[in-house]
Amino acid sequence: MFSKSATEYHFQGRELKQCFLFESQFSSHCLDLRQSKVLEKILFHLLPEVMQFLLLGCVLCFNVIDSTTTTRTANQRITRNIVFPQQTDKRDSCTTPSERTGNCIPVLQCRQLVEARNMDLMRKSICGFEGKAPRVCCPMREADDAWTPETDDPVLDLGRGFTQPSTNVISHSDIIPNTRTTLPTTPFNGSAKDGRRRKTIFPSECGRSFATFRRIVGGQESVVGAWPWMALIYYIRRTGKSAECGGALITTKHIITAAHCIVSSRRGRTMSPRQLMVRLGEHDIESGNDGATPVDFAVRFVIKFDSFDFRTFQNDIAILVLNSTVKFGRHIAPICLPFDVFKGENLTNKNAFTAGWGTLSYGGAASTKLREIQIRIWENSQCKAVFRREVPITAANICAGDGDKDACRGDSGGPLMMAHTDGKFYLVGIVSFGKKCAEPGVPGVYCRISNFLEWIEQQVENTM
Numbered sequence: 001m002f003s004k005s006a007t008e009y010h011f012q013g014r015e016l017k018q019c020f021l022f023e024s025q026f027s028s029h030c031l032d033l034r035q036s037k038v039l040e041k042i043l044f045h046l047l048p049e050v051m052q053f054l055l056l057g058c059v060l061c062f063n064v065i066d067s068t069t070t071t072r073t074a075n076q077r078i079t080r081n082i083v084f085p086q087q088t089d090k091r092d093s094c095t096t097p098s099e100r101t102g103n104c105i106p107v108l109q110c111r112q113l114v115e116a117r118n119m120d121l122m123r124k125s126i127c128g129f130e131g132k133a134p135r136v137c138c139p140m141r142e143a144d145d146a147w148t149p150e151t152d153d154p155v156l157d158l159g160r161g162f163t164q165p166s167t168n169v170i171s172h173s174d175i176i177p178n179t180r181t182t183l184p185t186t187p188f189n190g191s192a193k194d195g196r197r198r199k200t201i202f203p204s205e206c207g208r209s210f211a212t213f214r215r216i217v218g219g220q221e222s223v224v225g226a227w228p229w230m231a232l233i234y235y236i237r238r239t240g241k242s243a244e245c246g247g248a249l250i251t252t253k254h255i256i257t258a259a260h261c262i263v264s265s266r267r268g269r270t271m272s273p274r275q276l277m278v279r280l281g282e283h284d285i286e287s288g289n290d291g292a293t294p295v296d297f298a299v300r301f302v303i304k305f306d307s308f309d310f311r312t313f314q315n316d317i318a319i320l321v322l323n324s325t326v327k328f329g330r331h332i333a334p335i336c337l338p339f340d341v342f343k344g345e346n347l348t349n350k351n352a353f354t355a356g357w358g359t360l361s362y363g364g365a366a367s368t369k370l371r372e373i374q375i376r377i378w379e380n381s382q383c384k385a386v387f388r389r390e391v392p393i394t395a396a397n398i399c400a401g402d403g404d405k406d407a408c409r410g411d412s413g414g415p416l417m418m419a420h421t422d423g424k425f426y427l428v429g430i431v432s433f434g435k436k437c438a439e440p441g442v443p444g445v446y447c448r449i450s451n452f453l454e455w456i457e458q459q460v461e462n463t464m
Helices: 003-009 037-054 067-077 111-116 119-125 195-201 380-386 449-462
Strands: 018-020 027-029 093-095 101-106 126-130 133-139 175-177 230-237 240-249 254-257 276-280 295-304 318-322 351-356 371-376 397-400 415-419 425-433 444-448
Touching: 111 119, 111 133, 119 126, 119 133, 119 240, 195 449, 230 254, 240 276, 240 415, 240 425, 254 425, 254 449, 276 318, 318 449, 351 425, 380 397, 397 425, 425 449, 444 449
Parallel strands: none
Antiparallel strands: 018 027, 093 101, 101 133, 126 133, 175 295, 230 240, 230 276, 240 254, 254 318, 276 295, 295 318, 351 371, 351 415, 397 444, 415 425, 425 444
16 A cells, blocks of 8 residues: 555665555555654655545555565465556546536545545545546535645544554544433443333334345345334435444334444544434335335434444444434334343354345445345354454454355444344344455454443433
């Protein structure tokens, strides 16, 4: 990624070993930042440039890799070359994904796309390349006013795709209320409620699915109403709204999702409720004649787990509290939480289900229709071995997917579900991260719900 910059700076004559980028076909240079404050300073000055390479799937490479290992990895992946479109003229006219007239300019000069930090929108906006640097179709008003981005907060939200851990992260504990309301402040004391109290907090009727279970990459379109707890989380921007993440309805007011879905940057800033909208009961996003009866809800509170870490995606869980009460029906109903089921049970090799509107292949277009798939749960030790070079896999994670089947970008925050002998579905995980999408031999990684049940219960009680 920094091969050009590294060549220009030479980094005080320091020899840089070549490596192969984690999610890219491009070679790069590994820099051990801990050994040099100069390198660290240069990196932060270069960070806006990283945006261009993130669009191509690149991830920062922070540790020097042995050259023999590097060469072997590159040779194994050499057949997966990226083919670049023809280069465009400096300011060709173009049409944006939202059908607006724009100019095809370097991505860093388009304020609207840079500030939006929407990787999917950026990729859809690519209109050409200058060398290997992408150009984007920037709406005319923005393109006519070329802009240089600030350098203090330049990292994009990469969504479901795996991101290499950063070394400069501030992790916050955030509970962000709508400014017109007051949020109860009872702290989480770690004590679980007894069963009688719990029944007054969570619906007794939950987890009833109308799904037909079939063998979302390679998955099947869901039946309308199959997963009535599925939530679509929209980001609200000046330019409109866009579906970015999934979630699961657990009460008449609460949605569980991934923390990384509601954090606007790696510095840990939690999004405001007014930046979010939740849609329930949806099936086909682009059709009003699909038989679904979707309902949109404003968000009142955004609650992120205290110890969520954007470097490793550990504790990747959050709760959205809706501004109004959900009326349950055939197409909108809650999923059960596993308070009394699967306790101490080894789930390895058992089947689970996931569903979402994410991309159908890595780097591909998102599905407009809800899709579902059945996947196998991995032994955590095997999953840990797969990700040992990237991030730690802990007891707070659950891994699932057989390589050719996996949740994908845009599925972030969606549910990993298991059926119990009582005929109900239970939420056992939240889509968190993975390597690309449905890559052979690599599972998806989910946040394990059973590790957070007491926290969920406390937050729900505080915000009923």
